[in-house]
Structures are given as C-alpha cells and as structure tokens.
Amino acid sequence: MSGLAALLLALLLGIGLALWGLHSAGSKGQGRRLAARFAAYSLPHARVRMTSRLAQRPPQASWLRIPEPLERRLSALFGWDAERLDQYPLAPPLIVLLAALPVMIGGAYAVSLFGPLGWVGTILGWIGLARWVFAAAHRRRADALYRQLPDALGMVVRAVRAGIPVVEALRTVGREIPEPTGDEFRRMSDQLAIGIPMEEALRRLARRSGLAEYRFFAVALTLQNTAGGNLTETLDNLADVVRKRVATRQRGHALASQARASAYVLSAVPVFAAAALLLINPRYVLVLFQDQRGNMVLGFAIASLATGLGTMKAIIRRSLA
Secondary structure, three states: OHHHHHHHHHHHHHHHHHHHHHHHHHHHHHHHHHHHHHHHHOOHHHOOOOOOHHHHOOOOOOOOOOOHHHHHHHHHHHOOOHHHHHHOOOOHHHHHHHHHHHHHHHHHHHHHHHOHHHHHHHHHHHHHHHHHHHHHHHHHHHHHHHHHHHHHHHHHHHHHHOOOOHHHHHHHHHHHOOOOHHHHHHHHHHHHHOOOOHHHHHHHHHHHHOOHHHHHHHHHHHHHHHHOOOHHHHHHHHHHHHHHHHHHHHHHHHHOHHHHHHHHHHHHHHHHHHHHHHHHOHHHHHHHHHOHHHHHHHHHHHHHHHHHHHHHHHHHHHHHO
16 A cells, blocks of 8 residues: 555656646746847837736746647646646646645555556546646636626727727726736737737737637727727627626526535535544444445545536536526
C-alpha cells in the first residue's frame, strides 16, 4: 500500500512539475518578450498603458520552450485556455499539480483494490478534477461578465449618442466599469491602440468571454464599422434583452433554492450518519476502512453519492441556462 502510494505520488508530481516548468519557461517567457518589444518600440507620444499581467512583468530569459502543438494538446487535455491565463488564480500547470494531491488519496485505495485498473481511474480522476477547476473559473468569470454587460452596453450607447467615437466609448467603459468587464474592455482598447484591427480585437473579446451576447456585440460593432448603420438602437435592444435575461436567471435561482437545499442536505446526511454510527458503534463503521470488502463498499458509496450530486447540480444549472 505504501509503495504504491509513493510510486503514484512520484509519477503525478513528476508530470505536474514537467508541465509547470515547460509552460513557465515557454509561453510565459515568449509573452513577456513580446510585451517588452511592444513597449520598447512604441513612440513616446503614442505610449499605451498595458494592463495585462504579462506586460507588467519584466521579460525573463528561458532555456526551454514548449512546442506550440504540445501546448495545445496539454491545454485541451486539462482544460485551460491559453488566451485566459490572467483569469486563473495560479499558473495552469500549478493548478494541474495541485489537483493531483487530493486524487492521490483515492488513487492509493483504487490501486490497492483494483490493481492496474486503479492507475487508469487515478489518471482519469486527475484530468477530470483539473478540468472541473478550470471550468469553474471560466463559469465564474462568465457570470460576472454577463451581469455587467447591460451597464457596459448602456454606457457605450450613451457615449455614442453624445457624439463620442466608438473607440473612445470603449475606452470609457474600460475606465468606468468595474472588474472583470473593465479589464476586458481595457485590453481591447490597448489592442486597438497598437494597431490591431477592430474586427480582430472584438473577436478576441468574444473568445475570452465565452458568451453568445459578447459575440452579438462583436458582430454589431463589426457591421457598423464596415457597413454603417444605427449602432445605438442595436446595442440598446441587446442591452434590454440581456437585462431581462439576467432578471429571469435571478428569479430562476430563487425558485431553485429548494432543489439546491435538498442537494446540500443529501450530501450532508451520509457524513452525519457515519459520524453518529462511529460514536455509537465504532467497530461497525471501522469495517469500511479496515476490511478490503468494506473499502470497496465505501468507494462505491462515495462514487454513487458524487454521481448523484453532480447530476442534480447539472440539472439545476441546465434548467437555469
């Protein structure tokens, strides 16, 4: 048992450290060098205030670069997005490494119970946990962007109606709207200031947000920039639709509070029941930990409970989408 756990720990730590080292030495160093080149070649009268994390850090030399095809495969496997590195609390390889730590506890039991099949389950659980962490970060930021979008669109509409150019209106949104919407619009304004076409900057904004409403916003601005049209009416209608959808979603969350409370109670009942049985009859509960058949029963029970809770949460989230 201890030997398998030590081997599993060494394997997961080795893979995680390799990913962290390759990523930090490759893509981040390249991004810092590009940011430094932008700052060096900018004219004194056309300096751009760079607000991204890559621009705020000094460039560092790197002796190893991760190939771009390999980086795409790793990001697709573990679920991080190379264009959203500033949205994560830690570097993606470090998050992947930390996700391996709780998996090792269940992985040691899985290897002792099922043999080589436990390795497969451990690796799949590691990948699934890492993808869940990145998906939760994306979803949390997307919800914040969605709630702030009507205010941002309303500010753009009022600025355009007052005669302010669209580019300056976007820069105003970046200054006035709080995070994370303000950060996204400041990033787009910086891209426009260094010569990136508006269509490409809007495409990146929609890509980083992951929201269909931002794609509508990008399409409306692109069409107005190329063919003209009544931009204020289009954005005003879009803001009104998003505001109504936000209110509907909040009402749905209030109506689904009973289902969420049921999920919390169902998840807590087995824990309290096991604690009560442990106090009343410890030998009855310790069989689950000391006997191999008890370990199998405990593992299947935990997997069944996790599957049920995940299904309930997915149903609630889909019904409120």
